[in-house]
Amino acid sequence: MQKELAGQVIVRPLAGPVRTVAGADCGLCAGGTKIRAAAVLCDAESMVVLATAKVEMPCRFPYVPGLLSFREAPAVIAAVEKLPARPDLLMCDAQGLAHPRGFGLASHVGWWLNLPTIGAAKSRLCGLHGSLGRRKGDRADLMLDDKCIGAVLRTRDNVKPMFISAGHLVSLDDAIEWTLKCCRGVRMPQPTRIADKIVKEP
């Protein structure tokens, strides 16, 4: 299914203006029997939080590397749809095209919602890359089968780099640019960072 849907993913520069950026993240609750997702809508210019949404549902799929979307996408999609408005861009705490079959969670969610999405993961799923400088903005191409599938990006000085890739309806360059724009002095993009915080509160 992923191999087939990967052919429907569109990678190109953002088509319209980005006035709002949303971030989504998941966490477990109820002793690991339920999955909780939070979506945070922010003003793209100031990163001020405009709205938040939270949902909970039973876990219906185990965590299997490469199949994360079958576990988290339903919750992420529900949370984003619960926001008062559709964002112009959505940041996901997972891979987009930087996936063995080119269809990570960010691509899956973007494809389903027909929304521009970016994959900004804290660690690597697949691909190889060379070393990169340790200053904010330093990067290296993430390669798989002789193709560039994403970038390893230092989002602030001296921190572990993040793995950025296009999810859907964005280019890798736009993904990198918006990731840096959303970071504002912290390692994780603000919208995703706040969603992560919400998901963890009791």
Place this chain on the structure above:
DNA sequence: GCGACAG
């Protein structure tokens, strides 16, 4: 057969 492996 062994190691790697988003969250």
Place this chain on the structure above:
DNA sequence: ATCTTGTCGC
């Protein structure tokens, strides 16, 4: 993802 103790840097 979650849990856990100590350490490092601003």
